[in-house]
Amino acid sequence: MEWQQLEYFRVVAKIEHFRKSAELLAISQPALSRSIHKLEEELGVTLFERTGRSVQLNKFGRLFLKRVENGLNEISIGIQEINQLKNPYTGNVSLAFLQTLGITILPEIISNFNKQYPHVEIQLYQNKTLNSIQQLLNREVDLCLISSFEENPNITWHPLMDEELFLYVPANHRFASKSSVVLSELSDDNFIGFKKGLGMRGVINNFCEKAGFTPRIKFEGEDVSTLAGLVSSGLGVTIIPAFHGISSDKIKQISISEPYCHREIGIAWLNEHTLSPSADLFRTFVIELF
Structure with a gap:
């Protein structure tokens, strides 16, 4: 059974006339008749009641037509989707x-990309580093925008930028008026930390270890805005990327002079998986942007 046979059948079922159907399909009437006859032989039933040159679906034909129309419509949608994927500007x-x-990096990327390629649809999945990597390995996503991670032979990670991390303290903190501090000076402070399992938790712990102490985690959160909000309430200090969502009357940003606190951000993709033209376009755009 071929797709062409099913298309021929659908046309004859709608027009109910072999000659007119053949003209519409731009084939000879005998060729159309042979195609329908072969289809009926494969199914083991007749699909039409024939009256002279006119034909009409029988009960088998009416039942089969519903399924054929659904199937052909799905194929048509599939072809459209493939054509969209083939076109990097509409995928x-x-x-x-x-x-x-x-908060800052992703909106900037999406905004700049959309200005140049407004018809590309971008699906976003906010997640932890390990979960993002698993999504990539499961082929649930095309790309990951994440910090550096333990090397995986199946994944390429391309560094994009080095992002500085800052100390944030309440406005009434003893260091609030300073422009920079040495991290070891915070060894006795309460810290607002990221929850265990989040990549930033390990990053901050490593810098504190370099400074000679283990941070005393008083409260935990999952995102930068939550941590900054807890700091602004006077509950502790934190180390996060630059954040501008709270008034400087409540929270102060301070550079850390020693050790230099930062993290690398990069874009990751599967090595042996061919990206769609749109995903490849986005990857190239992001790499060139940075």
């Missing part, structure tokens, strides 16, 4: 990204 891109990138 889809799925991107997993770190929760902490949703």
Whole structure:
């Protein structure tokens, strides 16, 4: 059974006349008759009641037509979707990204990309680093925008930028008027930390370890805005990327002079998986942007 046979059948079922159907399909009437006859032989039933040159669906034909129309419509949609994917300017891109990138970096990327390629649809998945990597390995997303991670032979990670991390303290903190501090000076402070399992938790712990202490985590949160909000309430200090969502009357940003606190942000993709033209376009755009 071939797709062409099913299309021929649908046309004859609608027009109910072989000659007129053949003219519409731009084939000879005998060729059309042979195609329908072969289809009926494969199914083991007749599909039409024939009256002279006119034909009409019988009960088998009416039942079969419903399924054929559904099937052909699905195929047509599939072809349209493939054509969209083939066109990098009208396709889809799925991107997993770190929760902490949703404030500044990601909006900047999406905004700039949309200005140049407004018809590309981008699906966003905010997640932890490990979960984003798993989404990539499961082929649930095309790309990941994440910090550096333990090397995986199946994944390429391309560094994009080095993002400085800052100390944030309540406005009435003893260091609030300073422009920079040495991290070891915070060894006795309460910290507002990221929850265990989030990549930033390990990053901050490593910098504190370099400074000679283990941070005393008083409260935990999952995103930058939550941590900053807790700091502004006077509940502790934190180390996060630059954040501008709270008035400087309540929270102060301070550079850390020693050790230099930062993280690398990059874009990741599967090595042996061919990206769609749209995803490849987005990857190239992001790499060139940085």
